[in-house]
Amino acid sequence: xxxxxxxxxxxxxVAGLHRQRFAPAAAPNLVVRWRKPISLGTxxxxxxxxxxxxxxxxxxxxxxxxxxxxxxxxxKSIRAWFAEELKRQEAVTAAxxxxxxxxxxxxxxxxxxxxxxxxxxxxxxxxxxxxxKAKLTDKILTDLEQDELQKSKRMxxxxxxxxxxxxxxxxxxxEENIDQAIEEALGQxxxxxxxxxxEGNYYHGFSMTPTTSHS
Amino acid sequence: MPFMKGIAPIRRTVQYLQSGKLxxxxxxxxxxxxxxRLGENHQxxxxxxxxxxxxxxxQNPQVQVVTFKExxxxxxxxxxxxxxDDVLIDVDNKSKEEIESHLKLVICKSDELLAKEAxxxxxxDNEANFGYGCQRHCICEMxxxxxxxxxxxxxxxxxGKLRFSTD
Numbered sequence: 001x002x003x004x005x006x007x008x009x010x011x012x013x014v015a016g017l018h019r020q021r022f023a024p025a026a027a028p029n030l031v032v033r034w035r036k037p038i039s040l041g042t043x044x045x046x047x048x049x050x051x052x053x054x055x056x057x058x059x060x061x062x063x064x065x066x067x068x069x070x071x072x073x074x075x076k077s078i079r080a081w082f083a084e085e086l087k088r089q090e091a092v093t094a095a096x097x098x099x100x101x102x103x104x105x106x107x108x109x110x111x112x113x114x115x116x117x118x119x120x121x122x123x124x125x126x127x128x129x130x131x132x133k134a135k136l137t138d139k140i141l142t143d144l145e146q147d148e149l150q151k152s153k154r155m156x157x158x159x160x161x162x163x164x165x166x167x168x169x170x171x172x173x174x175e176e177n178i179d180q181a182i183e184e185a186l187g188q189x190x191x192x193x194x195x196x197x198x199e200g201n202y203y204h205g206f207s208m209t210p211t212t213s214h215s
Numbered sequence: 216m217p218f219m220k221g222i223a224p225i226r227r228t229v230q231y232l233q234s235g236k237l238x239x240x241x242x243x244x245x246x247x248x249x250x251x252r253l254g255e256n257h258q259x260x261x262x263x264x265x266x267x268x269x270x271x272x273x274q275n276p277q278v279q280v281v282t283f284k285e286x287x288x289x290x291x292x293x294x295x296x297x298x299x300d301d302v303l304i305d306v307d308n309k310s311k312e313e314i315e316s317h318l319k320l321v322i323c324k325s326d327e328l329l330a331k332e333a334x335x336x337x338x339x340d341n342e343a344n345f346g347y348g349c350q351r352h353c354i355c356e357m358x359x360x361x362x363x364x365x366x367x368x369x370x371x372x373x374x375g376k377l378r379f380s381t382d
Contacts, residue, residue: 036347044352045365106325107240114304114321121305125289128256128308 226269235270237315238324245279245295246271249287255308260290262311294322 036043056064173181195203201210225231239246248268250260264282272280292304292314302322306314324332345351355363371377 040347045363107242110321111302114302114317117317117321118303118305121307121309125256125305125307 223265226266232270232273235267235274236323237267237271237274237318238329239271239275239278239294239322240324242296242298243275243278243294243322244297245281246275247281247283247293247295248290249283249293250290251285251287257290259308259310259314260292260306263306263314266311267315292318 191204193205197203197210201212203210248260248264250264251257252261268280268282272278289305289307292306294302294304296302304317304321306317309317342350345354345356351357353363354360355366361369368374
């Protein structure tokens with residue numbers, strides 16, 4: 001027996017044993033050989049291999065299609081039934097599952113911590129805002145006092161000014177004494193056409209006689 | 216933007232961005248910060264946005280990070296979750312460091328979880344692996360390894376069926 005033939009025989013024996021051991025009737029938990037998922041695409045080593053088209057007789061193709069359609073219909077109904085069943089079960093157990101997972105519990109604990117933090121920050125803010133408000137009130141009161149002081153000071157100054165003007169008002173020119181004032185003004189001639197020397201003496205008009213005042 | 220221009224360009228270095236510790240939980244979808252440009256109580260939020268927000272975005276590329284300015288009397292952080300809920304974190308008058316440590320505690324993945332994820336990631340990314348989803352399709356692509364028998368048959372003295380054959 002050649003080596004190649006021997007190898008083939010051994011392979012067939014092993015395959016037969018495998019079938020026997022994992023017959024579908026005997027074992028519901030059938031072991032299926034791992035296969036590469038189709039999503040992986042063609043292996044780089046098989047990239048340029050062109051597979052032969054299968055030659056199927058027409059009547060057999062018809063039969064295959066009939067079986068395939070039957071299979072699809074049955075599978076679809078089973079799948080729909082399972083989906084409904086799952087939906088029903090999920091509705092019952094959703095809450096229980098959510099509570100049972102550790103992650104959700106952990107997140108709830110985190111939220112609790114955050115809640116406490118927020119409360120603490122809010123309390124601190126209340127204190128801070130109260131202090132700021134008190135400070136602002138103080139400042140406003142001080143400013144008002146300052147304003148009042150400034151105002152009274154200004155009023156005193158104005159009062160003083162008014163008093164002074166009142167005193168001076170006796171010398172004002174009014175309608176009653178305007179004629180007298182005109183008379184006086186005309187009577188007192190003032191000549192601004194004068195020169196002045198280094199000693200501060202005035203020389204009026206064409207006079208060369210110095211005087212000590214300019215009038 | 217040029218590399219060394221602008222305010223604190225260190226914020227744009229990879230080392231700085233990778234040093235971030237705020238890896239948000241998977242359920243967080245949007246991370247929003249509300250703060251003002253003025254005000255003592257907004258200083259921590261401002262600093263956090265200036266120094267830490269680039270790190271947060273770098274560490275969480277799948278999360279939307281937004282800031283809202285001049286729209287609030289007190290600063291706060293709001294995280295929107297995938298369930299539609301939101302988590303409100305008051306950061307009024309808190310420093311940048313305080314905000315960071317609190318966020319780490321409340322809305323970020325724990326160190327244990329991060330370590331687990333890192334190990335899983337490391338296993339996936341091990342350069343020595345070969346096969347589907349790896350850098351190498353076959354170990355024969357490495358120089359010094361035995362070539363694929365489909366391409367170049369093994370020498371007879373290394374083939375079991377010839378070594379152990381009786382005839």
